[in-house]
Amino acid sequence: MTIEGIAVLCVILICLILLVSTTVSVDIVLFGGLAVLFISGIIPAEQALSGFSNEGMLTVGALYIVAAGLKETGAIHFIVQKVMGNARTVKTAQLRIMSPVMVMSAFLNNTPIVASFIPALERWSRISQIPVSKILIPLSYAAILGGTCTLIGTSTNLILNGLMIEEASTRAIGILEPALIGIPCAIAGFIYLVIFGDKLLPERGSSMDTFQDPREYTIEMIVKDSTALSGKTIEDAGLRNLPGLFLIEIQRNGRAIPAPGPYEKLRGEDRLIFTGIVDSIIDLQQITGLEPATNQVFKLNAPRNERKMIEAVVSRSNPLMGRTIRDGNFRDRYDAVVLAVSRSGERINEKIGDITLKSGDVLLLEAHPNFVQKYRNANDFYLVSSIEDSSPVTYEKAWVAALSLMGMVVLAATGILSMLQAAIFAGGLLLVTKCFRYTTALESVDWRVLIAIASALGLGSALQYTGVAEQLATNLLSFAENDPTLALLLTYLATWLLTEMITNNAAAVLIFPIALSLAQSMGVDFMPFAMVMIIAASSSFSTPIGYQTNLMVYGPGGYKFTDFARIGLPLNLIVATIAVSLIPYIWSF
Incomplete structure (x- = not known):
């Protein structure tokens, strides 16, 4: 040798x-x-x-x-x-x-x-x-x-x-x-x-690690009509054992069902009120059949799959201090929607639009990623940070992704294209059809x-x-x-x-x-x-x-x-x- x-x-x-x-x-x-x-x-x-x-x-x-x-x-x-x-x-x-x-x-x-x-x-x-x-x-x-x-x-x-x-x-x-x-x-x-x-x-890598974050939010979600979630029990819907997230109330036809049990059946248009940590709220956003209770998310300019979740701490100099989120036209002013609010561990009972902003409130926002660059050094917020891997899932283009995957496999298996060519073709198709942003594609590569x-x-x-x-x-x-x-x-x-x-x-x-x-x-x-x-x-x-x-x-x-x-x-x-x-x-x- x-x-x-x-x-x-x-x-x-x-x-x-x-x-x-x-x-x-x-x-x-x-x-x-x-x-x-x-x-x-x-x-x-x-x-x-x-x-x-x-x-x-x-x-x-x-x-x-x-x-x-x-x-x-x-x-x-x-x-x-x-x-x-x-x-x-x-x-x-x-x-x-x-x-x-x-x-x-x-x-x-x-x-x-x-x-x-x-x-x-x-x-x-x-x-x-x-x-x-x-x-x-x-x-x-x-x-x-x-x-x-x-x-x-x-x-x-x-x-x-x-x-x-x-x-x-x-x-x-x-x-x-x-x-x-x-x-x-x-x-x-x-x-x-x-x-x-x-x-x-x-x-x-246990999910129990997420409990290290003590900050909790209160968030409302609505059960969409005519979805698989409607008619399921809370346990069967997977809403019972979410780590660090608790379903504290269901609002149905004007009445409240506090601390619902695992066998309570969900109905269309039920308003579900959760309290919990941000990681589990992200998971909650990706459950098929649930959508944020605030309809403001559907009025933003950017498509949902191009947005991110962002945490922002309200400063004393914020122009909306002492005003409700609705009266202050938060969405129009910041091109962002407030999904949930965390306030020193206390539970906020008002609906999102009726919450009066106070200094130190931590807002969980849904906005375009450029929100962070725009307001990082502004006086409106003490701190602004994006949450990784938090783009909302829309499911509308799931069939495009599934077809791209099947096409890649068929092209590679039949020898029409090599595995590399087929993978590049599928990835390119997903980008062209706007299944995700180009920056997301780059971030996804390990x-x-x-x-x-x-x-x-x-x-x-x-x-x-x-x-x-x-x-x-x-x-x-x-x-x-x-x-x-x-x-x-x-x-x-x-x-x-x-x-x-x-x-x-x-x-x-x-x-x-x-x-x-x-x-x-x-x-x-x-x-x-x-x-x-x-x-x-x-x-x-x-x-x-x-x-x-x-x-x-x-x-x-x-x-x-x-x-x-x-x-x-x-x-x-x-x-x-x-x-x-x-x-x-x-x-x-």
Whole structure:
């Protein structure tokens, strides 16, 4: 092994140690390691920057924009609401999310599925009070396991099939042939995650964190006529257990129903009065069938999906001091609508328009984002700040977002466009149809995840460039000693190790010629080796850097590097045992 190869291994080892033993974010560690290799001249710029032009990394970036369109229009919230239902336990939540995701990932690319579900599951977690860290790793693992069940489930399978077609001595893989081993592995993984997922996964990112904000607002909402919400009980409508938000009264036909019970049925035009924290009020705004009691929100100039929620503290010099919100023409003066008012913890019983403004009142506004820049330094307010991720969901364009997603999947699955082309097409369509603002699209991209993916690809490229990857694989497979079963086990081990260190596609491409030569030298059929590689290349459960869906859930789930090893290593062992044991019987040597 060359000095450069040893240096690459040392840098990667240091990166792994830092990821395991420190709280430094994965993007900083991986980018730092890549920077060391580039600055020291061990790898040229072309190799160091290869990850930043990688089609897979760019596809993930485009998919964030598509996911933002699904989120902003409410399409994905509707889907998740149907899938998750009223799940109240971690096991139930994991069952509900893994079952459909496994099936969907068998026939669709698993990356857009995970990208679309992440933001909706974060919101669902806040409402259900089930920590998001309990469901995002199962989401990623279910997508990975489902992708192994068909030829089109993951790009790795397609790449391997393409390599086999180029070889005259091998046959192509049938579209459902991987299911013979993929389904047993997926079922075993499903059972393992359901049994041990709750115990082995950390409790982080819990919606209980929202209770740290003591400021409470009183807000009124109206139940719209002819919606699914009308006729449901409070509990079935999901209004009973909103974290930090309480339904204190229902006003119906001129009479008040104080402290309504969970089985009280809602009716059209009911006025619901809530008191609670701002995060849950944002969630409340996104429930289908509810709308703010003040009709002023429909009179603003900007479309609702282009607005944001903003908090503003009324100053002593505000010209509306001592006047009601209605009499002061608040909307006309500020081009903003007051949704709720917080006043030193006291409950304000008046309707929004009848509230007399006082110095120190905290107003929850719905306005165009430029409100913050316009009034940040004005004397009207002591403090003005926008609330992140608070654009109201309108649902009118949910069908556009859903059609864009389906179109993207069909175009990519049929080969008309590549996954990257299809994702860019779908994202562009969502922007052109004004499903969200351009600035929202930029804000929706998790740049830290993209930097981490690109840096991981760069480190993988360094392993290939210096010949370390091929040398490690060759040395490992040299222990086969003409024993096909041992050769199969070593092929699995080599592919899995490279998948965890570089990427699944790169691992498959590197191991393919070595495994093919091994099978030919032994005079045995190559198909068992191909199937082992399909399973091993997708079995990236032990680290967050081997598979892009793991990196995508890493940040939102609040995970540490060791969380993946704790729950992923046993799953790796289970899948490896099933694959190496069954494959020789299904595809004989």
